[in-house]
Amino acid sequence: xxxxxxxxxxxxxxxxxxxxxxxxxxxxxxxxxxxxxxxxxxxxxxxxxxxxxxxxxxxxxxxxxxxxxxxxxxxxxxxxxxxxxxxxxxxxxxxxxxxxxxxxxxxxxxxxxxxxxxxxxxxxxxxxxxxxxxxxxxxxxxxxxxxxxxxxxxxxxxxxxxxxxxxxxxxxxxxxxxxxxxxxxxxxxxxxxxxxxxxxxxxxxxxxxxxxxxxxxxxxxxxxxxxxxxxxxxxxxxxxxxxxxxxxxxxxxxxxxxxxxxxxxxxxxxxxxxxxxxxxxxxxxxxxxxxxxxxxxxxxxxxxxxxxxxxxxxxxxxxxxxxxxxxxxxxx
Amino acid sequence: xxxxxxxxxxxxxxxxxxxxxxxxxxxxxxxxxxxxxxxxxxxxxxxxxxxxxxxxxxxxxxxxxxxxxxxxxxxxxxxxxxxxxxxxxxxxxxxxxxxxxxxxxxxxxxxxxxxxxxxxxxxxxxxxxxxxxxxxxxxxxxxxxxxxxxxxxxxxxxxxxxxxxxxxxxxxxxxxxxxxxxxxxxxxxxxxxxxxxxxxxxxxxxxxxxxxxxxxxxxxxxxxxxxxxxxxxxxxxxxxxxxxxxxxxxxxxxxxxxxxxxxxxxxxxxxxxxxxxxxxxxxxxxxxxxxxxxxxxxxxxxxxxxxxxxxxxxxxxxxxxxxxxxxxxxxxxxxxxxxxxxxxxxxxxxxxxxxxxxxxxxxxxxxxxxxxxxxxxxxxxxxxxxxxxxxxxxxxxxxxxxxxxxxxxxxxxxxxxxxxxxxxxxxxxxxxxxxxxxxxxxxxxxxxxxxxxxxxxxxxx
Numbered sequence: 012x013x014x015x016x017x018x019x020x021x022x023x024x025x026x027x028x029x030x031x032x033x034x035x036x037x038x039x040x041x042x043x044x045x046x047x048x049x050x051x052x053x054x055x056x057x058x059x060x061x062x063x064x065x066x067x068x069x070x071x072x073x074x075x076x077x078x079x080x081x082x083x084x085x086x087x088x089x090x091x092x093x094x095x096x097x098x099x100x101x102x103x104x105x106x107x108x109x110x111x112x113x114x115x116x117x118x119x120x121x122x123x124x125x126x127x128x129x130x131x132x133x134x135x136x137x138x139x140x141x142x143x144x145x146x147x148x149x150x151x152x153x154x155x156x157x158x159x160x161x162x163x164x165x166x167x168x169x170x171x172x173x174x175x176x177x178x179x180x181x182x183x184x185x186x187x188x189x190x191x192x193x194x195x196x197x198x199x200x201x202x203x204x205x206x207x208x209x210x211x212x213x214x215x216x217x218x219x220x221x222x223x224x225x226x227x228x229x230x231x232x233x234x235x236x237x238x239x240x241x242x243x244x245x246x247x248x249x250x251x252x253x254x255x256x257x258x259x260x261x262x263x264x265x266x267x268x269x270x271x272x273x274x275x276x277x278x279x280x281x282x283x284x285x286x287x288x289x290x291x292x293x294x295x296x297x298x299x300x301x302x303x304x305x306x307x308x309x310x311x312x313x314x315x316x317x318x319x320x321x322x323x324x325x326x327x328x329x330x331x332x333x334x335x336x337x338x339x340x341x342x343x
Numbered sequence: 344x345x346x347x348x349x350x351x352x353x354x355x356x357x358x359x360x361x362x363x364x365x366x367x368x369x370x371x372x373x374x375x376x377x378x379x380x381x382x383x384x385x386x387x388x389x390x391x392x393x394x395x396x397x398x399x400x401x402x403x404x405x406x407x408x409x410x411x412x413x414x415x416x417x418x419x420x421x422x423x424x425x426x427x428x429x430x431x432x433x434x435x436x437x438x439x440x441x442x443x444x445x446x447x448x449x450x451x452x453x454x455x456x457x458x459x460x461x462x463x464x465x466x467x468x469x470x471x472x473x474x475x476x477x478x479x480x481x482x483x484x485x486x487x488x489x490x491x492x493x494x495x496x497x498x499x500x501x502x503x504x505x506x507x508x509x510x511x512x513x514x515x516x517x518x519x520x521x522x523x524x525x526x527x528x529x530x531x532x533x534x535x536x537x538x539x540x541x542x543x544x545x546x547x548x549x550x551x552x553x554x555x556x557x558x559x560x561x562x563x564x565x566x567x568x569x570x571x572x573x574x575x576x577x578x579x580x581x582x583x584x585x586x587x588x589x590x591x592x593x594x595x596x597x598x599x600x601x602x603x604x605x606x607x608x609x610x611x612x613x614x615x616x617x618x619x620x621x622x623x624x625x626x627x628x629x630x631x632x633x634x635x636x637x638x639x640x641x642x643x644x645x646x647x648x649x650x651x652x653x654x655x656x657x658x659x660x661x662x663x664x665x666x667x668x669x670x671x672x673x674x675x676x677x678x679x680x681x682x683x684x685x686x687x688x689x690x691x692x693x694x695x696x697x698x699x700x701x702x703x704x705x706x707x708x709x710x711x712x713x714x715x716x717x718x719x720x721x722x723x724x725x726x727x728x729x730x731x732x733x734x735x736x737x738x739x740x741x742x743x744x745x746x747x748x749x750x751x752x753x754x755x756x757x758x759x760x761x762x763x764x765x766x767x768x769x770x771x772x773x774x775x776x777x778x779x780x781x782x783x784x785x786x787x788x789x790x791x792x793x794x795x796x797x798x799x800x801x802x803x804x
Contacts, residue, residue, distance in 0.1 A: 018736050021723070071709060093705070214718055225730070239724075315635040316635050321635060324629055
């Protein structure tokens with residue numbers, strides 16, 4: 012490993028492509044974006060696709076290729092999941108979009124990441140700004156679920172769909188990083204990382220770096236990382252609930268939310284994985300029934316006010332189903 | 344003549360006016376008579392019993408009857424040690440010029456709080472110790488653990504909860520004195536609903552007669568509906584759980600100061616303590632979850648018209664969900680303060696650290712704080728827990744603080760911080776060496792002779 016250097020970055024940052032040609036997959040998207048560079052003009056853009064497929068990276072690379080390495084001077088970045096209210100749109104975004112243009116560039120860029128988390132009000136306000144200041148400002152919107160972006164905004168944007176990364180692409184990238192870092196890696200381990208991360212490049216690289224910190228990147232280290240990174244409290248919570256120990260299960264829930272800082276949706280997703288996983292032995296019909304209620308609770312989580320109450324309802328359902336089945340056993 | 348509130352106007356002047364506390368009366372008069380002869384061993388009494396049963400009234404009547412000077416300190420006064428010292432101590436130590444005994448009343452001592460009235464109990468104990476005047480204290484709950492030292496040095500006098508008949512007797516007497524038209528059913532209802540609290544019964548009677556000049560059943564019913572007392576959260580939660588009918592549960596909600604979102608936390612905390620049948624519990628939680636859904640919609644849309652539905656689901660919905668184990672709702676269980684609030688306060692620091700760490704990472708990686716927390720921090724934790732050297736390099740590269748290092752890996756933090764400092768020194772030396780090399784290169788470039796001097800001054804090996 013690079014023991015001669017005294018500082019280190021996260022590899023996701025260290026090995027992030029800085030320019031469009033460096034992005035190895037999403038060929039269609041990249042080809043079209045490079046056309047914009049040639050014309051030195053872009054329309055409003057909407058990048059849509061699953062997490063870790065290169066949307067934000069592509070947006071930054073695009074700006075870099077347009078303006079050079081000081082591109083951040085001409086770009087306002089906002090993450091809508093951190094700043095999603097109408098105030099931000101009316102304040103920061105409006106301020107930046109109507110500010111005077113530096114002489115040497117044709118337009119500024121406003122990058123709105125995770126824009127599907129913007130409230131409906133904020134989106135309406137945004138729509139007006141997109142029209143009013145189009146001569147000096149272009150917007151790049153990034154979203155996992157483009158359907159959550161209101162129709163009028165979608166119709167003002169050129170939509171680019173980012174496809175899930177192919178297994179070969181991810182593995183090739185991981186191997187390339189290993190080579191640069193001078194670490195040994197098993198082919199099997201890299202495949203496992205891809206499986207675990209479900210095509211999410213960011214997650215893959217994070218798993219890779221954490222595994223490397225344990226020594227070589229081999230299957231056993233990858234498993235170790237995944238085990239350490241995902242709190243076992245989720246499985247524990249499900250097991251206790253199914254055994255009818257509501258109060259104890261609720262303690263675990265509180266630990267997950269407060270100590271680990273997981274959001275309600277994170278927990279639901281992990282419960283979902285566990286329910287269909289192999290560690291918990293659950294009667295087959297029960298898995299489906301639980302999944303049904305999981306979906307309901309995930310919906311209520313988004314609409315509701317208090318995540319703990321919603322997840323407590325889930326635990327009580329598990330306790331009820333667990334008693335009905337009476338055959339739940341756990342293998343670990 | 345200025346109009347006095349009835350609870351003052353009809354306050355007992357003589358011991359005989361106090362209803363149905365014969366035992367307490369007897370004990371107290373004996374004790375006061377001892378004081379008239381000298382200073383008895385037991386210098387203080389603690390009167391205890393439910394609110395409105397005559398503790399304060401009896402004390403006042405006692406002072407009246409024996410012509411004692413009466414000094415009162417109430418729960419509404421400040422009771423810090425300095426206040427007690429100033430007022431009570433002087434009263435306790437000095438007799439008036441005429442040698443008259445002073446009766447000192449410390450009302451509602453169970454209301455002395457541990458934090459706001461620091462030292463108050465110790466001060467009271469001190470005062471009792473040196474007192475030359477009789478001291479009467481009252482409390483609703485004398486078994487509060489913080490009152491234990493007090494219990495050891497006082498005479499305990501119990502007051503009974505007044506019966507419906509006792510209350511009715513007093514109300515009828517007032518009706519007569521005021522020459523009021525009082526329907527018997529109406530007085531009955533007031534007497535029943537006051538739960539032995541004579542003070543509140545008299546207030547109710549006065550409120551009705553003041554508004555309408557007469558006391559009828561209809562008017563009393565109307566008023567009682569509007570003017571229900573506020574109950575503490577525990578009682579409200581209990582009332583909700585034991586409701587048989589939807590209206591009872593809804594009424595219980597109206598008897599609290601809690602906001603709907605506080606109330607739903609109280610219910611959420613204590614629901615699983617009260618209800619144990621899994622089916623009942625799930626039914627109740629499903630309603631609570633729907634109530635929360637409406638709360639969320641209210642917040643998001645600002646549409647407060649939805650509030651009644653949220654309230655009905657969290658109260659009636661919850662209590663009527665109990666079908667399998669109906670007895671279970673009446674079981675006495677200890678309730679808890681909502682833990683969510685307490686835990687959140689306790690873990691505030693680490694959550695703040697996590698937040699600022701997430702912010703640092705978000706800037707480096709162009710992601711949101713939420714994604715930093717769910718997809719990045721867990722893996723960094725793995726690195727910090729398993730490889731201090733890489734951890735230290737990352738800490739330097741990402742420029743994260745020592746407290747963040749401690750958050751990421753409590754067990755490795757000191758080792759990592761040590762390495763960070765070591766690397767910093769090395770990096771500093773390296774930078775210095777580079778600089779010096781550059782300087783000497785430049786100097787060599789202009790072929791100055793000072794190259795040798797340079798080495799001489801710095802002592803560079």
